[in-house]
Amino acid sequence: MDRHDKPAIRRRGARFPAVVAALLAAGLAVGGCGAGGGGTNADRADVRTPKGRSAVPDGGNAAPREGEQRSPTPAPDYLSTFALDVDTASYGYARRTLAEGRLPDPATVRPEEFVNSFRPDYERPKDNGFSVTVDGARAGRDGWSLVRVGLATRGADRKAERPPAALTFVVDVSGSMDEPGRLDLVKESLGLLADQLRDDDSIALVAFSDEAETRLPMTRVGDARGRIHEAVDGLATRSSTNVEAGVRTGYDVAVEGHRKGATNRVVLLSDALANTGDTEAESILARIDEERRAYGITLFGVGVGSEYGDDFMETLADKGDGQTTYVSNSAQARKVFVDQLPTHVELRARDAKAQVAFDRRTVEKFRLIGYENREVADEDFRNDRVDGGEIGAGHTVTALYAVKTRPGATGTVATATVRWLDPQTRAPHERSGTVGTAALTGDIWGDGHDSLQLTAISAYFADALRGGGLPGAPSLRDLTNRAGAIADRSGSAVVRELADAIRQASGLLPSREGEKPSGEGELRSGDPYS
Template sequence: MKKIQLVITLCAILLGVGTSFGRDIQGQIFQSGSKQVIAGASVLNKRTNVTKHTDQNGQFTIQGETGDLLWISMVGYKAKEVKVKKDGRLEISLVLDDLLMDEVIACYSTQPIQLKMSTSNLKIRGMVRSMAPTSQESYAKISENKFQNPLKEPLSTFAADVDAASYSNVRRMLKAGTLPNPDAVRVEEMINYFQYELKSPTNGDPVAIHTEYTQAPWNTEHRLLRIALKAKDIPKDKLPASNFVFLIDVSGSMFEANKLPLVKSSLKMLVDQLRDQDRVAIVTYAGSADVKLQSTAGNEKMKIKDAIDALDAGGSTAGAAGILKAYQIAREHFIKNGNNRIVMATDGDFNVGASSDEDMETLIEKQRESGIHISLLGYGMGNYKDSKMEILADKGHGNYAYIDNISEARKAIINEFGGTLFTVAKDVKIQVEFNPAYVQAYRLVGYENRLLEAEDFNNDTKIGGDMGVGHSVTALYEIVPTGTRSAIIGSVDPLKYQKVPTPEAGRRIGEVATVKFRYKDPNTDTSKLKQALVNDDVQALEKTSTDLRFATAVAEFGMLLRNSEFRQKSSFPALIARARVAKGDDREGYRMEFIRLAEDAEALWKAQRGE
């Protein structure tokens, strides 16, 4: 009798357990008014505290019972609570959140237009352009460098920068049929996206300097000075042991196929490059930061890849907490004289805790003295926060690449493995002194966000740019020769109360400029100084290196996309023709891709103007 009662009791318990699991609740989520499905939306059962996400078709399945309350949320939409009914499939519509839709966009106009968006589509000049609700990308404002008079400003100083994120991000926009936001176009990053054939240092220095002096193709009355730095090459087996921390954004905004799935593929490529002496830990962040894999030897590749494969997206974005946790883990496994680096993969859209651009700058400045560098890999579109990524890289002894497809991941992680992840010179700064006997005015093309005060050049507490193994940096100066009449540089009336220096203040000794650069070895805090002279020996453009001619085409392309006031006689046909002639070997096809991209941009440019 007792056995029968026990069986009955167990059955009751099991039946109770089964009831607590409830049933599969299925549904689909749409955008209100348009019936456009919403992928990646969060569906939270408030009773069980379980969250699921909609798939690419906006569909979801979650365990629950009649009467449960589901909390539906998605970036760019107003959250909504839905009560589960007795039966039937749920069809849920979300309304766009107007407060999240204030945005400056550039579309079919030469100037940005300030618009208040309250609908998912915008009609301009008879064309309908889809404005996705997550189209909230942010870019730091760029105020272009102007021409400077060397009698007043003889020194031009900036941090050498090797980031290339702007080019691949601009490429993504153009391939989508949209001219880019002008502030997304950083001309120096467009130029430095490409590899150039430069001689590596031969005297034991980590960096060599090269210069060329020619005519400016967009104004042959002007001159163009190219300054190029080349970092030394180190064979892979001679690179120092690495202590990597993969810091991965797994928040809800990373759900899309071009975000977390692409992150996984990218990082698994990096895992394949690891050696036995290297180590990897994995830190993730969504609503909070978690350690998904303790520091693991590089020969345990399957274990590392399995941890990457197991990642799923969902929740809010506590980016600052993730950064702090990653630095903590990196410090715990710090390798003296090794390569200690955080590899951060994110769309930059932080929304929990410290999240503003100013917060990121304060946060990273406190961490950068730890001897740990950071590499930023940016992914996605719509809510992409380029401004945060750039700050983290520039202020954190790091570099920054935008990954829009698997080919770009291969370029950044395999083809440029050493340059992206192994620093050979840090705090690299360039200072150019112009001779007014030969130079009436000069303008640095790009580098607006890397400018330094003249006195910062000799101040070792002021950070510069970092250069990795085999990397090169190119900077272009447009120069107006002394005595040349040029309306673009402007003029002012003579001063009344003081004497104005004349060009004779310079010395006609055949030197146009002196180029100096400083750098630090990765494990020291004292800089070293190198310099080179630029003689007044102007080469015809067609006699210069193919690299310089190609770089001028990229610079001209950038100025046109920015609608620069200094573009002068720039034109798509001219730059495309010059790029074709200067394509060179182009084994990977990147230069040919640029030519096709410029042709596409020209077509969009003409369509914008109704040509």
């Protein structure tokens, strides 16, 4: 099917022109044969680009920039281009919904957010750019494999060296936030954060219900921790939810308190159930876009509540070069606000995009799993006016492809290239990695592939919640067992939570026992991989 196997989805910009900011993903480093970084990898020589060689797919014929080397342009039908995405809210909200005995709406299930909720131990670069790790393994029969593209940035610098942060917190205090696990969790989180930030960081606080009110102007943390705690403790629920008023006021406060040389960010904490004022996210976005471009202010959305406006929050964060996550308990809130936010304010890359070029001599079909509303036109990969993702220190981004190789073919399968702008100078940079057929000879469920297996389990789980169709998909029972085995070997609580969520889903989804797994034999009618 050539290009037909590439998903026919909206080009990035048709719905939102900008995506993704600093990563605050749930962290897990699981070693294994398939991962980059510290794990062992028998296929490592096949997986990474040799030093001194740059194999870069190109969506056009523009002259190379100084210092760039480019390989011949591949056939356009064999290119896949997307903006980097580090959201995790979809997975967090799905877990909350399943724990309450309900299936998540398939429209809220985004596989890339399931996958990026776990952090493989990819090799880290020594500079401020990205490392590129490409690996994979067989998945099912009929020549199908899973190919993983892993990108990672260098960890955060010592606390004293990072730029200061100027954070404007916009807190929903509408009546719906009175439910346990909403405003009480937000207040607990902000109180913890106030004690973690540096003296030269700044905080502002805006509260909104039917109207918005500035509770604390932009204030240096230094000698004001008591004032900050007092403002947070005074938050109390009132009436309706006017997200528009909160966002507009929050950006006004952020602009007024803008600090040159600092990381300026608006953090929206809400159940995103807008019911007063402008309730359509797109109508609020022009203001966010204006301030994003003029001042570099990014938006980070933190969702709470058993009923949550997922699409609304994602749309706002997307337009604000931002990211979303979801918290439902104190442990998750502590991870985001104590373990991650204070150290992850430092940006490593702006407008980061990835382009994967598949070799038509070895590849018959391919499909990117997820990233539907992050796609970038292939020819815009090197158009730096087209927005990409903002990626912070110590972060990883994973993309997973289902790939059908040609029988008996050998050689390069795919070359993955990441392009980004330096956060300070805006100078463009690129880095590439490759994977060949020799790296895809092992079975994904074989021994020593825990990291790659975890990525596959997350993607297959998300796909099952959306209706299924991925080649080689195991049953939910098998996925539960495999996730449980990894949790036992690694001792990871977050992988154990994944196994529990899959088990809960298996009791809610219609049984498919006896059904032939896709990727083995004839695919189901209407399957996008047929």
